[in-house]
Amino acid sequence: MRFLRIPIGPDLALQVVERGEARAGRLPVLCVHGLTRNARDFDALAAVLATETRVLAVDVAGRGGSDRLADPMLYRNDVYAQHLVALLDALDLPQVDWVGTSMGGLIGMIVSATAPQRLRRLVLNDVGALIPAAALQRIATYLAEDRRFADLAAAEAHYRRVHAPFGPLTDQQWRQLVGRSIRWTDDGWVIPTTDPAIRMVFSQPITADVDLWPLWDAVTHPTLILRGADSDILPAATAERMAAATKGRTRVALVEFPGVGHAPALVAPDQITAVVQWLAREG
Template identity: 40%
Template sequence: MTAAGAAPASGPETNPRLDDLSRADVPFRTGHFQAYAPHDFHRIAYVEWGEADSPHVVICVHGLSRQGRDFDALGYRLAKLGYRVVCPDLPGRGLSGWLKDPELYGLPQYAADMAALIAHLRVQGKIDWVGTSLGGLTGMVLAAAARSPIRRMVINDIGPFLPWAPIREIGSRLRDAPRLHHNLASGESRLRTVLGAFGPLTDEQWRHIAKYSFHQVPNGGWRPHYDPGIGDAFRPGRVYSVSMWRDWDVITCPVLLLRGEHSDLLLASTADEMTRRGPPTRRVEIPQCGHAPALLDDEQLRIVTDWLGPAA
């Protein structure tokens, strides 16, 4: 690992400093719009990389308790290839609004909000989709729909069958997470423990993850960026195995499937089955990772950018 506070190496292949986006050599913007949930509107925030008029759009959607800034390194790389890359915060996360009714945190709402995002962006034609965990499930729902706008899809460590045991564990971590940390270093320390399955990360990468995982509160301390209500669906008695094979089997767009070598959520047997049925799928195993690869190191980024290729 790099020493805390050490400057990153420079050179044409090195990512820009993730905590100093003003130094990036590609356009970077933020935006938001109002989306609808029953009886209420809520804010959906996003960050956007690349030229706003590029017709080649990639939407990157994060996992359950994460947010769009997880994709900064990938957004930068894809923008350099000519893509317009949009990384939203799902409702209840990051800078997006919280839903008044926690029961609405689920795939129908997420899919509706992402469809609204596509409309808000005024995308002409098809898009590419990169989804980690929950973001992959959301992409599957949209890709399975008739007249789907998704042209190609990268699914990061998730599949159409989810065993109940790791789902229960994810719910337990959400419920047990401290509601307040005295400082950001304390929050980062917890993330290094609970997100250890992301794989080997540098100190700078952990600092980047932590920076956008907590919000400073006026009376002191740092709270997690997400609404605790997103964990309501994982309360005891509500956790069960999930099957979405019906969606998977009607998807037709090409898929790049990434699986963490030690993943307990995307079982090897499920990944095998995903290559035998449904859409044309290329499977890549990511070493030294569980659920889910962070998509921050050079090799993981190269796998995704090589598969998508230059915007054309």
């Protein structure tokens, strides 16, 4: 595992966690995390994928080890898409396979639609063409909470509560998730590594579902859709309609995981296997 700091502009560098080596016949895999998360969420999946190819997991701007944005109103998916295309340029990667969880999947859809030559295949982890308002309101509620913690135990309790839909993680997996998500301030508080200003994207009242069907219609790459069976972000009807809408696409596959909500954490063996086998088969 190697940590890279990649400048993509005069005022912005992104941290990338790299594993594996380039292999003939296999494209690198770029992994992009969810809204409040970071590249280390892909440690388990990347460790397996890296036995066959180069894997790059990126901290999106304002998360993990990447720089924060001076203007919080630029914490938007369309801006992130521009950043990540610039990252591919900086890494001299003409094309990748994209694995995106939640926000990372939405960014992947944007790149697929606007710079299709940069992707070969797309994995959407629990996100799709319609996002219900109620699910976004749930996220906005926990984003608005004070996320300063007196100690590690309080931080772990918070993460276990807000990310309970990730599924039945072990105690060790929870501790790893928390440890990769926090830092200590000089005055002893425990805080997330995420810039709190990302909440500005939810500064306006959420009154309607987000309809991304036109964006999905522009995605033509082979796509694997992963869905937590209890997900509120990706309703079953949306996932099924996406999987059925094959016009203009090579292939769309849908895999559901019981006992999981939003989003599958990609640490369980069945979740990892679904991604690894699909990428190998589709390759």
